Amino acid sequence: MSNIIRLVWFDLKPELKPPVWIIMEWAVFLVQVGVYGAIISQIVDITGLDYRQFFAVGLVIMITFSMASHTGRHFVEHAHEGRLPYLLSLPISRSQLFLTIALQGGTELALMLSVPLTVTLLILGNLSLVSVVACVLALFWLGFGVAGLMLGFSFIAFKSSDLYTAIVTGLSAIIIRFSTVLYPFIVLPSEYATAAAFSPLTYGADLVRSILGFDPKFLLNPYYAAAVLAALAVSTLGLGLVLVQRLVEGVKSA
Amino acid sequence: MYAVETNDLTKRYSKKAYALKNLDFTIDENEVMVLLGPNGSGKTTLLLILATVLKPTSGHAEVMGLDVSAHPTHVRRLLGISFQEARGFWRHKPADILRFHANVCGVPKEKRDTLIDNLLKDLELWDARNKLFMHLSGGQAKRLEVAKVFVHRPKFAIFDEPTSQVDLRGKRKIWAQILRLREEGSTILVATNEVREAEFLADRVTVLDEGKKVVCDSVRHLKDSITGGDVVELEIDTPDVQTIEQVLSRIEGTVKISNSGENRFKAHVSMAESWVPKMTDVCYRNKANIVSIRVTEPSLDDVFLHFTGRALREDTG
Numbered sequence: 001m002s003n004i005i006r007l008v009w010f011d012l013k014p015e016l017k018p019p020v021w022i023i024m025e026w027a028v029f030l031v032q033v034g035v036y037g038a039i040i041s042q043i044v045d046i047t048g049l050d051y052r053q054f055f056a057v058g059l060v061i062m063i064t065f066s067m068a069s070h071t072g073r074h075f076v077e078h079a080h081e082g083r084l085p086y087l088l089s090l091p092i093s094r095s096q097l098f099l100t101i102a103l104q105g106g107t108e109l110a111l112m113l114s115v116p117l118t119v120t121l122l123i124l125g126n127l128s129l130v131s132v133v134a135c136v137l138a139l140f141w142l143g144f145g146v147a148g149l150m151l152g153f154s155f156i157a158f159k160s161s162d163l164y165t166a167i168v169t170g171l172s173a174i175i176i177r178f179s180t181v182l183y184p185f186i187v188l189p190s191e192y193a194t195a196a197a198f199s200p201l202t203y204g205a206d207l208v209r210s211i212l213g214f215d216p217k218f219l220l221n222p223y224y225a226a227a228v229l230a231a232l233a234v235s236t237l238g239l240g241l242v243l244v245q246r247l248v249e250g251v252k253s254a
Numbered sequence: 255m256y257a258v259e260t261n262d263l264t265k266r267y268s269k270k271a272y273a274l275k276n277l278d279f280t281i282d283e284n285e286v287m288v289l290l291g292p293n294g295s296g297k298t299t300l301l302l303i304l305a306t307v308l309k310p311t312s313g314h315a316e317v318m319g320l321d322v323s324a325h326p327t328h329v330r331r332l333l334g335i336s337f338q339e340a341r342g343f344w345r346h347k348p349a350d351i352l353r354f355h356a357n358v359c360g361v362p363k364e365k366r367d368t369l370i371d372n373l374l375k376d377l378e379l380w381d382a383r384n385k386l387f388m389h390l391s392g393g394q395a396k397r398l399e400v401a402k403v404f405v406h407r408p409k410f411a412i413f414d415e416p417t418s419q420v421d422l423r424g425k426r427k428i429w430a431q432i433l434r435l436r437e438e439g440s441t442i443l444v445a446t447n448e449v450r451e452a453e454f455l456a457d458r459v460t461v462l463d464e465g466k467k468v469v470c471d472s473v474r475h476l477k478d479s480i481t482g483g484d485v486v487e488l489e490i491d492t493p494d495v496q497t498i499e500q501v502l503s504r505i506e507g508t509v510k511i512s513n514s515g516e517n518r519f520k521a522h523v524s525m526a527e528s529w530v531p532k533m534t535d536v537c538y539r540n541k542a543n544i545v546s547i548r549v550t551e552p553s554l555d556d557v558f559l560h561f562t563g564r565a566l567r568e569d570t571g
Contacts, residue, residue: 003357003358006354006357006358007358010343010346010350010354011343014343014345014346015345081341081342081344082337082339082341082342083341083342083343085302085307085337086337086342088306088307089305089306089307089330089333089334089335090330090358090359091327091330091331091358091359091360092327092330092358093326093327094326
């Protein structure tokens with residue numbers, strides 16, 4: 001276990017000295033909620049819904065998605081920047097290496113979410129230990145599912161990093177836009193709603209909003225959403241673990 | 255028991271691209287084995303399989319009696335590898351990288367810092383110890399890469415082209431460190447296409463070509479195995495050049511002799527160390543005075559050419 005923590009800390013440390021990128025992400029979030037959120041909530045008018053609050057939760061979901069995708073990409077970077085052969089030669093098992101990647105992703109996600117989630121809960125007037133813990137758990141399930149998905153795709157990168165970038169960029173755009181991150185399910189056009197049912201973000205966003213007390217008529221059943229997220233996280237992480245244990249080989253330095 | 259043993263080891267990257275073909279290979283304990291071969295000969299693939307970074311397509315490989323496929327984590331506890339390309343943690347400093355590596359590999363804390371400081375000084379990285387990895391020169395990065403193994407001091411140390419991009423002084427320091435590691439009991443495997451490095455370090459050399467073992471023996475035996483590989487250049491003071499040439503050509507071990515000047519001869523012989531005494535005896539009996547003599551033994555380049563039919567560096571890119 002100590003080697004896992006060493007590896008996580010070693011990889012994470014330079015990013016925190018100073019944590020410019022995290023502060024920038026927080027600043028972008030604050031601008032989006034403060035400025036863009038104020039404007040868009042004047043434009044989008046859904047009866048019974050405070051769209052600014054809805055939008056703030058959507059931003060938190062997008063940050064979660066972005067960080068979870070980053071975890072998958074980080075693994076690809078390990079391979080392409082030559083770190084993967086080194087990591088694979090260290091006296092740690094493949095499962096421990098996988099756990100390291102997951103733990104680092106989780107730590108980065110927790111750091112990145114700390115301010116946006118607090119601000120969102122303040123906007124909602126719902127800042128309590130229970131709501132924080134419940135939201136974090138839901139967001140982590142979503143994060144695990146997305147990270148597992150991206151890790152699965154990362155194996156494409158061993159064949160072609162261009163293809164990987166194209167697929168992940170395209171998929172990210174689709175997953176975010178065709179979801180309930182920015183608009184509730186019931187106002188989506190039927191074709192759009194059908195596509196949104198396949199986006200993991202739909203279930204993450206609706207589960208978090210359920211936890212935070214949004215009107216259930218705008219949301220999917222929270223138990224259903226939680227079950228889908230759990231199934232996604234378990235299946236994609238399980239698949240990722242099997243791939244790392246059985247298939248992954250360091251990119252042979254040429 | 256061998257320190258390293260492979261049987262029928264094969265690695266295929268695609269249906270037709272074989273990196274290793276049915277390789278049988280052994281390293282004795284506490285031996286420095288050098289893999290010699292051109293680029294693409296399968297050296298790096300073999301190292302990466304032994305280091306458990308790559309998985310073999312078929313066949314069997316053992317390190318210290320442990321199957322690399324069945325017990326990879328145990329194998330990794332016994333070995334350290336210096337990769338061909340020094341790439342890695344771009345935003346870290348050399349001292350931090352070595353400290354991290356030492357910690358992960360279980361180097362005792364009380365020895366760690368002194369060991370790292372000494373290595374940084376010996377490998378002339380001391381002034382660069384607080385630079386970021388991305389700001390190191392190619393030679394510095396390579397020295398840092400091999401330093402990881404010297405910090406770890408594993409039972410089985412693997413070096414993939416340990417001195418490429420390093421200047422001559424740096425090379426000598428790295429070679430000295432590798433030999434020191436052997437003195438401490440480590441088994442060492444070095445892949446290189448530098449003949450001088452192979453000659454300096456090797457107890458035995460395995461010549462690889464196109465994924466196959468061509469030959470494996472000590473440097474001395476490999477050189478001796480080339481018929482006519484030693485070249486003896488002679489200047490002999492004699493009134494009867496033709497007779498001397500005929501007599502020299504009849505000495506056992508002479509492959510070819512030519513008169514390259516009035517009294518100068520160039521003889522291609524096998525095992526010059528036994529040919530030269532016979533030659534001096536023949537000259538004495540024929541009242542010919544030897545004015546000068548120069549013996550040139552074959553290089554490992556010649557060995558490679560002899561066994562594979564092509565030069566070691568002809569396809570080096």
